[in-house]
Amino acid sequence: DAEITQSPRHKITETGRQVTLACHQTWNHNNMFWYRQDLGHGLRLIHYSYGVHDTNKGEVSDGYSVSRSNTEDLPLTLESAASSQTSVYFCASSESRVGTETQYFGPGTRLLVL
Amino acid sequence: DAKTTQPPSMDCAEGRAANLPCNHSTISGNEYVYWYRQIHSQGPQYIIHGLKNNETNEMASLIITEDRKSSTLILPHATLRDTAVYYCIVSFHSGGGADGLTFGKGTHLIIQP
Numbered sequence: 001d002a003e004i005t006q007s008p009r010h011k012i013t014e015t016g017r018q019v020t021l022a023c024h025q026t027w028n029h030n031n032m033f034w035y036r037q038d039l040g041h042g043l044r045l046i047h048y049s050y051g052v053h054d055t056n057k058g059e060v061s062d063g064y065s066v067s068r069s070n071t072e073d074l075p076l077t078l079e080s081a082a083s084s085q086t087s088v089y090f091c092a093s094s095e096s097r098v099g100t101e102t103q104y105f106g107p108g109t110r111l112l113v114l
Numbered sequence: 115d116a117k118t119t120q121p122p123s124m125d126c127a128e129g130r131a132a133n134l135p136c137n138h139s140t141i142s143g144n145e146y147v148y149w150y151r152q153i154h155s156q157g158p159q160y161i162i163h164g165l166k167n168n169e170t171n172e173m174a175s176l177i178i179t180e181d182r183k184s185s186t187l188i189l190p191h192a193t194l195r196d197t198a199v200y201y202c203i204v205s206f207h208s209g210g211g212a213d214g215l216t217f218g219k220g221t222h223l224i225i226q227p
Contacts, residue, residue, distance in 0.1 A: 042220060048214050107156065
């Protein structure tokens with residue numbers, strides 16, 4: 001069955017370190033997204049991609065970067081981790097089809113920055 | 115994306131129908147209404163979406179008012195596993211790309227045994 005996976009599921013790092021969170025989908029979807037969710041809040045969009053070599057900034061992109069070298073993967077990099085980036089990170093994917101915004105979400109990565 | 119308003123929490127007895135309201139008074143003509151839910155600590159899960167007509171699938175029914183300014187998600191026979199935060203989102207997807215979903219705080223639905 002097609003799926004979307006994230007790794008690692010849990011990560012502890014120190015302030016200032018570079019961290020990369022992986023997202024892999026086997027839906028063959030063109031669109032991929034990264035969101036963060038802080039305690040008691042909804043999800044906020046960090047970056048998204050419409051396809052290979054395409055990336056776009058979302059609502060809260062400062063301090064994060066993504067690259068899309070193939071259809072299946074959209075890794076999220078924290079260039080220099082900050083305590084404010086402690087959060088749960090969700091990756092999602094969707095088809096490029098008019099009238100649908102149905103996104104399929106991964107299980108999430110819990111990141112703690114000390 | 116248009117803004118939505120949902121009650122912060124609701125209770126429902128197990129086995130009864132759960133009716134979750136959502137106001138989206140500024141929705142535009144080409145925006146769809148989507149419902150997702152998030153069970154504790156898991157990624158959000160798509161439930162259903164619609165434009166104008168009422169929709170039903172194996173999980174739920176979506177009732178959209180004629181003026182499209184509000185909608186109701188109906189879980190016909192709620193179980194304990196339906197306890198989750200439910201998000202109502204309005205969004206338009208042109209097909210050429212997507213801007214991502216705008217999540218509010220949603221409604222925390224608690225199913226009581």
